[in-house]
Structures are given as structure tokens and as C-alpha cells.
């Protein structure tokens with residue numbers, strides 16, 4: 031069982047706002063002066079901290095676990111203008127969590143000489159409760175499906191096979207250019223949609239396709255002098271007859287999520303289209319809050335209902351909320367007095383998330399070869415047991431017959 035890891039990143043204040051801020055931070059606790067309520071988190075960063083510190087606090091581990099076959103999700107949560115996009119996407123001067131994660135992912139893969147990888151990415155946004163593909167802008171209003179093989183997935187979402195960090199960053203920037211952004215009174219570049227950047231392995235690859243891709247990648251890397259042996263993860267072994275798991279393919283998904291911020295129309299001055307966007311954003315964040323609250327109260331483990339299906343966001347993130355994933359939340363806040371109520375409610379959400387636990391495990395899929403090997407071994411074991419049973423039975427029959435013969439003679 032793994033608890034959701036929750037950190038808090040306050041946005042730097044102007045000196046004017048700093049003087050009037052009611053918030054007091056001590057180590058990893060935050061409270062309002064003269065009030066008894068206090069919030070404790072895994073980590074509270076200083077206002078002047080760098081994004082790399084935020085990244086290294088937990089996301090770095092989640093990325094390296096993703097390479098080992100564990101699902102991972104990191105999302106930035108907070109009110110509008112609190113620094114979520116700054117944290118996840120970054121700026122020209124300071125790379126964000128997504129960029130840092132992508133570079134780290136490739137570095138970790140290069141170091142892993144025992145495995146071969148095949149990596150893919152997708153990028154989507156949820157805008158006004160509709161899912162749009164940011165890598166294929168013509169793919170709009172996509173639907174969520176669920177089946178045994180793939181779990182919960184967005185049908186028709188473009189998945190690009192990627193081989194270098196530069197390729198991922200280029201695709202991400204292409205996607206960013208199609209994201210819905212708008213001006214409000216609180217943020218000139220306010221995200222009007224939630225975005226989910228995803229890197230993952232395809233469970234549908236047949237062995238032949240896997241090898242074809244592997245061969246072509248290996249060829250490319252040799253030709254271009256790069257040392258990447260890109261993705262899905264399969265253990266390399268000299269001895270093909272070793273153990274059962276040598277041909278197992280590990281499949282993991284890494285979600286990096288930049289949520290749109292909660293907002294009050296009175297403060298953002300939203301009207302018309304902006305107001306409609308704001309109401310969709312608030313509604314889906316409210317559902318996220320309800321889901322986290324129910325999970326923190328143990329409703330799901332007691333067989334109760336958790337309303338994942340009430341918003342596209344919670345439905346897509348369902349496996350990361352109380353499911354099979356290492357999850358971290360970066361709660362972006364502002365310490366300005368004018369936003370005290372919003373900051374308090376964001377911290378309440380984050381506190382509840384601290385009590386949510388996930389059950390993580392390595393996702394391993396057996397290839398045909400490994401499956402055959404495992405079944406062959408099982409057959410051999412059964413055959414050996416059958417032989418033992420046969421000899422025991424023969425012995426019993428012979429001894430019974432021997433006794434009968436004796437009693438007849440007598």
C-alpha cells in the first residue's frame with residue numbers, strides 16, 4: 031500500500047502582499063495566524079524554491095519506478111493563477127516537471143543495460159467536459175472506454191512512438207499550441223482545460239511487431255550514434271532457457287497532469303464563454319474533491335460508491351486515485367490575504383488526499399514464448415506428479431494383491 035504523496039508550493043508574493051499575509055509556515059506545517067487549525071504535509075517548499083526541488087521531492091522516484099513497471103501519476107492542483115502550469119510545463123528559463131521527467135526517463139532507460147524499451151506518448155485535454163487530442167487536433171470529443179485488456183482508456187487517442195527527449199518535447203509543444211488558454215482578470219494565460227500528458231507502453235504489441243520496432247530503433251540509434259534502446263521493457267538474457275519471467279513484458283503508464291484552476295467568477299470577471307469554461311472547471315474539480323474525500327474515508331474499501339464517473343477527469347484518473355499507481359499531488363497555493371478562503375479550501379483538499387492509499391504492483395505481461403515456457407514447465411511438473419501417483423497406486427495394488435494371495439493360500 032502506498033499513500034498519495036502531497037507537497038505544497040506557494041507562489042512568490044509581492045513585498046506588499048507578504049506584509050499582509052495571514053499564513054505562517056513552519057517546516058512542513060502551515061497555519062493561519064491566531065487560528066488553531068493547522069495543515070501538515072509531506073513537504074512545503076519555500077516560495078523561492080526551484081522547480082527541480084519540487085521534481086526531486088517525489089516525481090523523480092515515480093519516474094524511475096515507472097521504468098521498473100509501476101504506474102505513476104503526478105498532478106498540479108490549485109486555484110487559478112497559483113503556478114500549476116509554471117510548475118508542470120515550466121518556462122524558457124526554468125524547465126517544468128514534465129520536461130524534467132522526460133529527460134530523467136530517457137537517462138534512466140539508457141542506464142538500464144538489461145532491458146529493452148518501447149516508449150509512446152499521448153497528450154490530451156479535457157475542455158468543457160470534452161476530451162480533445164492535442165497531438166491530433168482533428169480528434170475531438172473522444173470517448174472513454176473500459177475493457178479487461180486495456181483497463182480505462184480514451185478511444186482514438188493518438189499515441190506517438192518516441193525515441194528521444196527532443197522528440198517528446200517537440201510533440202508536447204505542438205500539443206501546447208492547441209490547448210485552450212484564455213485571459214481572465216486573474217491570469218493573462220489562464221488554462222481553460224485540464225491536460226494529461228502520458229507516456230506508456232503498448233500492451234497490444236505482438237512479438238513480431240515488437241522485434242521489428244526494436245530492430246528499426248536499434249538501427250536508428252546505431253546510425254545516429256545514440257545509445258537509446260527504446261521502450262516497453264523486456265529483460266535481456268543470454269540464456270533463453272532461464273526462468274519463466276525472462277520474456278515477460280512490463281507495461282507502465284506515467285501521467286503528468288496540469289489541472290485548470292478553481293476560480294470565482296467575481297474575481298476572474300468571467301462572462302459568456304469564460305464563465306461556461308469556469309463552471310465546467312469548478313464542477314470537475316468538485317468531483318475530484320468528492321472522490322478524494324470518499325477515498326480518504328475508506329468508502330471504496332468498504333464496498334461503497336465513489337463517483338469516478340461524474341467527470342471525465344476522475345474517470346480517466348481513476349486508476350491513479352486509490353488504484354494501481356504511485357501518485358503525487360503538488361498543491362499550488364498563494365499566501366496572499368485576498369485569497370485566504372481559496373487557499374484554505376485547497377489545503378483541505380490536499381489534506382484529505384494525504385489519507386488516500388494506492389495499491390501498487392509491477393505490471394507484467396507474459397509474451398507467447400514465456401507463456402509456453404511456463405506451461406511446458408507446469409506440464410512437466412504434472413507429469414512427474416502423475417508418475418509418482420502411478421507408482422504409489424501400483425505399489426498399493428500389488429501389496430493388496432499380495433495380501434489376498436496369502437489369505438487364499440492360508
Ligand SMILES: Nc1ncnc2c1ncn2[C@@H]1O[C@H](COP(=O)(O)OP(=O)(O)OP(=O)(O)O)[C@@H](O)[C@H]1O
Pocket residue numbers: 040041042077108109110111112113114115116117217219220221222289290291292362
Ligand atoms: N514559482 C513561481 N515563480 C515565479 N513566477 C511564478 C511562479 N509560479 C507562478 N508564477 C507566475 O504566475 C503566473 C500564473 O502562473 P500559472 O499560469 O502557472 O498559474 P496556473 O495556476 O496555471 O493558473 P490557471 O489555473 O489560471 O491556468 C505566471 O505569470 C507565472 O509565470
